[in-house]
Amino acid sequence: MSVGSSYASSKLESDRVPDKFPVGMKILLVDDDPICLAVVQRMLLNCQYDVTTCSEATRALSLLRENKGAFDLIISDVHMPDMDGFRLLELVGLEMDLPVIMMSGDTRFNVVMKGVSHGACDFLTKPVRMEELQNIWQHVVRRKWLDSKEIERSGSVEEADRGRQVTDDSEYASTVNDGIDCSWKYQRKKRDAKEEDDNELDNIDPSSSKKPRVVWSVELHQQFVNAVNQLGIDKAVPKRILELMNVPGLTRENVASHLQKFRLYLKRLSGVAQHHTGLNSPLYGASSNAKVGQLGRFDFQALAVSGQISPETLAALQDELLGHPPCNLAMPTIDQQVLQQASVQRNNSVTFERGIAFGQPLLKGQAVSSFPVWPANDLGALGSASNLGGLNTSQNSNMLMTMLQQPQPQTVPSESNHAINVQRSCLVAPAKSSNKFQVQGNPMHINQDSTIISSQSSANFQPGNAVVPVIQDSAVVTSNSSTSLKTGNNLFVTNHRSTILPSQSLTGISLGTDSGLLNQGSIIVPSQPLNSSQAGSNSILSSQNSMLVPSHLSGSLRTDKNIIPITHNSSLNNSSSLVNYNRLPTQSNVMPSSMKQVLDNLAAVDSFSVPVSMNSQVLSSTGSSTSWQLHSPDISISHPNGTHSLVPSSCNIEATDRLLVKLPDKGLGKNLGFVGKGTCLPSRFAVDDIESPTNDLTNSSAYTGDDGYLQNQDIFGISGTLQSGHCATTSFK
Amino acid sequence: MSLMALREQLNGLVNSMFLEGLLDDQFEQLQMLQDESSPGFIAELITLFCGDSERILAELTKLLDQAVVDYQKVDAFVHQLKGSSSSVGAQHVKLACVQFRQFCEEHNKEGLKGIYFFRCLRALNVVKHEYYLLRGKFDTMLQLEQRIQAYESKQQI
Numbered sequence: 001m002s003v004g005s006s007y008a009s010s011k012l013e014s015d016r017v018p019d020k021f022p023v024g025m026k027i028l029l030v031d032d033d034p035i036c037l038a039v040v041q042r043m044l045l046n047c048q049y050d051v052t053t054c055s056e057a058t059r060a061l062s063l064l065r066e067n068k069g070a071f072d073l074i075i076s077d078v079h080m081p082d083m084d085g086f087r088l089l090e091l092v093g094l095e096m097d098l099p100v101i102m103m104s105g106d107t108r109f110n111v112v113m114k115g116v117s118h119g120a121c122d123f124l125t126k127p128v129r130m131e132e133l134q135n136i137w138q139h140v141v142r143r144k145w146l147d148s149k150e151i152e153r154s155g156s157v158e159e160a161d162r163g164r165q166v167t168d169d170s171e172y173a174s175t176v177n178d179g180i181d182c183s184w185k186y187q188r189k190k191r192d193a194k195e196e197d198d199n200e201l202d203n204i205d206p207s208s209s210k211k212p213r214v215v216w217s218v219e220l221h222q223q224f225v226n227a228v229n230q231l232g233i234d235k236a237v238p239k240r241i242l243e244l245m246n247v248p249g250l251t252r253e254n255v256a257s258h259l260q261k262f263r264l265y266l267k268r269l270s271g272v273a274q275h276h277t278g279l280n281s282p283l284y285g286a287s288s289n290a291k292v293g294q295l296g297r298f299d300f301q302a303l304a305v306s307g308q309i310s311p312e313t314l315a316a317l318q319d320e321l322l323g324h325p326p327c328n329l330a331m332p333t334i335d336q337q338v339l340q341q342a343s344v345q346r347n348n349s350v351t352f353e354r355g356i357a358f359g360q361p362l363l364k365g366q367a368v369s370s371f372p373v374w375p376a377n378d379l380g381a382l383g384s385a386s387n388l389g390g391l392n393t394s395q396n397s398n399m400l401m402t403m404l405q406q407p408q409p410q411t412v413p414s415e416s417n418h419a420i421n422v423q424r425s426c427l428v429a430p431a432k433s434s435n436k437f438q439v440q441g442n443p444m445h446i447n448q449d450s451t452i453i454s455s456q457s458s459a460n461f462q463p464g465n466a467v468v469p470v471i472q473d474s475a476v477v478t479s480n481s482s483t484s485l486k487t488g489n490n491l492f493v494t495n496h497r498s499t500i501l502p503s504q505s506l507t508g509i510s511l512g513t514d515s516g517l518l519n520q521g522s523i524i525v526p527s528q529p530l531n532s533s534q535a536g537s538n539s540i541l542s543s544q545n546s547m548l549v550p551s552h553l554s555g556s557l558r559t560d561k562n563i564i565p566i567t568h569n570s571s572l573n574n575s576s577s578l579v580n581y582n583r584l585p586t587q588s589n590v591m592p593s594s595m596k597q598v599l600d601n602l603a604a605v606d607s608f609s610v611p612v613s614m615n616s617q618v619l620s621s622t623g624s625s626t627s628w629q630l631h632s633p634d635i636s637i638s639h640p641n642g643t644h645s646l647v648p649s650s651c652n653i654e655a656t657d658r659l660l661v662k663l664p665d666k667g668l669g670k671n672l673g674f675v676g677k678g679t680c681l682p683s684r685f686a687v688d689d690i691e692s693p694t695n696d697l698t699n700s701s702a703y704t705g706d707d708g709y710l711q712n713q714d715i716f717g718i719s720g721t722l723q724s725g726h727c728a729t730t731s732f733k
Numbered sequence: 734m735s736l737m738a739l740r741e742q743l744n745g746l747v748n749s750m751f752l753e754g755l756l757d758d759q760f761e762q763l764q765m766l767q768d769e770s771s772p773g774f775i776a777e778l779i780t781l782f783c784g785d786s787e788r789i790l791a792e793l794t795k796l797l798d799q800a801v802v803d804y805q806k807v808d809a810f811v812h813q814l815k816g817s818s819s820s821v822g823a824q825h826v827k828l829a830c831v832q833f834r835q836f837c838e839e840h841n842k843e844g845l846k847g848i849y850f851f852r853c854l855r856a857l858n859v860v861k862h863e864y865y866l867l868r869g870k871f872d873t874m875l876q877l878e879q880r881i882q883a884y885e886s887k888q889q890i
Contacts, residue, residue, distance in 0.1 A: 035782050035817035042766050042774055079812060105816040127759045127819045130766070 022137030023048045026070060030060040030088065031077040031103065036126060040075065040103070043130050049137075057083035064096055071098060072140045075124075078104035078111065086118045093119040094216065097257050099139040103128060117268040119261070150238050150256030216258055223247065224258060233266075736884045743877040746870065755867055760822025776878060779871050782821045786864055789814045793857055802850065808837045814860070823867055829860040 027049050031037045037053050044051045052071070054060040057080050064071065074092055078085040089100045102115040105126040115123045121139040124132055216224070227244035228236040238256035245255070734742075750756045767774040789810050796807050815830035833856035839849050 033813055033816050033820070034785055035778065036820040038778055038781060039763065039766075039820045042763075042771065045771075046766055079809070105812065105819060126816050127762075127822070129759075130762055 022140070024050050025137055025140060026050045026072045027052070027136075028060060028063065028071045028074045029053045029076075030057055030074065030080070030085075031055065032080045032082075033077065036077070036103075036128075040128050040133070043128065043133050044075075046130070047134055056080070057085070057088045061088065061091060064092060064098075068096060073136060074098055074100045075136075076100060076102060078102055078106065078115070086114055089115070089118045089120055093261060097143075097261065099143050101136060101139065119264055119268075146260065147253060147257050150259070151251075151253045153237060153239075220245075220247065220250075221258075224255070224262070228259070228262070233263075734880075736881065736888070739877055739881045739884065743874065743881065746874055746877065750867075750870055754824050755870065756822045757824040758822070759819065763822060772882075776875055778821060779875060782817060782823070783868055783871065785817055786814060786826075786868075790857075790861055790864065793860075797850075797854055797857060802853075804837050804853075807853070808834060811837060811860075823864075825863040826860060826867060829856065829863045832856055833860055 027044055029037060029041055029044065029051055030053075031040070032055050034055065037055060041051050041053050052063070054063060057076070060074075060076070061083075064074070076085050076088055080088075085102055085104075089102065092098055092100050099121040100119070101122045101124060102120045103124045103126055104111060107123075107125050112123050121143075122136070223245045224241065227241045230244060231237075231240050236259065238252045238259055241259065242250060242252050242255045747756070751760075763775055763778065793807060793810050793814075796803060796810070811830050811833050815827055815834065818824075818826040818830060833853065836849060836852045836856050839852075
């Protein structure tokens, strides 16, 4: 299904495809089964390809690293003893950007899906037949072609007519994205949780290539993400990104291909989010830090807005929020109105399950799909994330936010993306209401009324509050609850920055857990402790700096989300627990995914020691805004009780300067909401959008206005409202 | 025996294997792959397959002989054998592996663990049986091929 064949062929020359292609195409074949290796090799030779075989993945990787230009395509088996095929796939995608085809005798849906989500171009069933191998050259051409296309394109965002079929490469055109989202929708079904130790993926540090291939180091990637956030995921075109990044020696082509991968990664994240697996890994699993940052803003908002959440859900959420403070509301209740408006699509309602950290997610049981809302306990935010993903399409929803879990895989309605896309509007998850909440612009701002949930109180979401949406996305959350913040779960998802915070309110809810997902510097701060509540788990995951501060509310931290460890820098942590997608064990049930772990970790009743010091990693955002920088290095979340929550310290949240997460400068213990139990770290994410920085979140009372940081400081524990009093607010600077 | 007779015998053998289901159309594909540029392809493959399979069967026997059986490892090996037998076209062996895998997966069911263990043992025996049956025929095939090739090269001289 390559793009119009004639089209392609006419482009061949310009695409620098060698003469007589595909004859002589260089393939690297990796399989531990010698028989299969011999058979496929023979077949490939008969197709006149040039084949190199390898029976170990590690050896294959070193071959690839040493000779970057030596291969055009890789074919790899899934089950190998020394390294999982999917991991190899990811590494290759990150480091070398070569098309990879997976092979397996196991053709179950989830296995194939895993291939897709990790970026495989194709999936072959063993025994492999000759006919299937004859056309594999198309993957090479397609990739080259896409790359060159991206380069040519300069600044035009929409590729409306591109209408390319969804390939594994994500298109960045927003219109195309929609299409892609749709197609992905059905792909997103349950997916296996990625068990791999993606955590270690941080820092894949390929040897520097001698060839033009660029090594996307953490810093470079962060710059990239910053630039993307600054531009807005929709408008991010390689040329502009390149300009913003201002890295000598980097070409537009490099940026273009990296952007593709990034988008793919985001999609994957969001897709994964949908699954129960929750945040873990998928979100960050992106292994490779490169991906991490990508979380992209979480369009949580969008999701929420997008109506992913059914009105009932929202209503339910609201009820919950109102009714039971302890209930975690995962989503900030959004005004129905807003939601309605937003709901562009309603995908399945997201069901939130209780207990989710995020504050009870929205609905009990209803799955809110797409709604980024923090979701529900079950699945962990990812579900929502997925939604978000969907939503964002343009944005790249990163959603990590585990928002809602999605129990339903519903794919995020792409439409919702629209909704959300709203330019950065904040999305607010409305709880209950389904509709998408669109939040537009500025941080958190939920457009229109911002809804936010949270019934009860507070301001909810106010634009601004809540979390922020940080640039790009913002997250937010918050939920209601009195006093400020809402617990909402913030979800943030943002990719860059955004923080999320969640809720606060004392009463529990909060929850929302934030899910933030930050990809880049985003912070997530969990909502506050307040009892009950949810904790929404914060799942944050920020990859790349971002910290997560999971706070969980007492007891329940639901985290469904995983807090994802931020790769790179951010370290949350408690030692690793946060950082890696751990899930915090929240009391609540289900926490799917990592969030739970994270939360658990965080919450762990026992102190986590957050590696406080968050290192000052605070990345100062230079120039590019949008990423938060988490500077507060110390986010130590210490729980008064002694439990420390993890605050993502080192999150490098790249928010450029604006980062709002205030880390416990205020005194860590205090802030770190993340307390073993239910403390949430309120991190403020002040994400400021570069674009429309409404940053000042001041509007919400709770929120600290200054950077638009969402969450009022109080929430974070800062003020005693939080139960644990730990709210880590991280301010990103 | 004359060359032609040898060839007929070989063809007859292979055809009967197809008919019985010992071989499936994957093997046909392999036959098509063998050509002037790789005359010994099938022979090499068969030899490789036999060696590898016997290694796996030995491992499986050992694993099932343990006091506490590690079913994950068992499953991994069976999966591997299934992959290689399907790549070669050894249909019966592949099917026996599929069945074996099912038993492996079920072994976790509560209660009756002993029963599943026996089923796994029995499944392994079936796989072995099928394999050795096939192996015998493969041996004959290889011998015939060698003789044919010897004849052909003699004739060329």
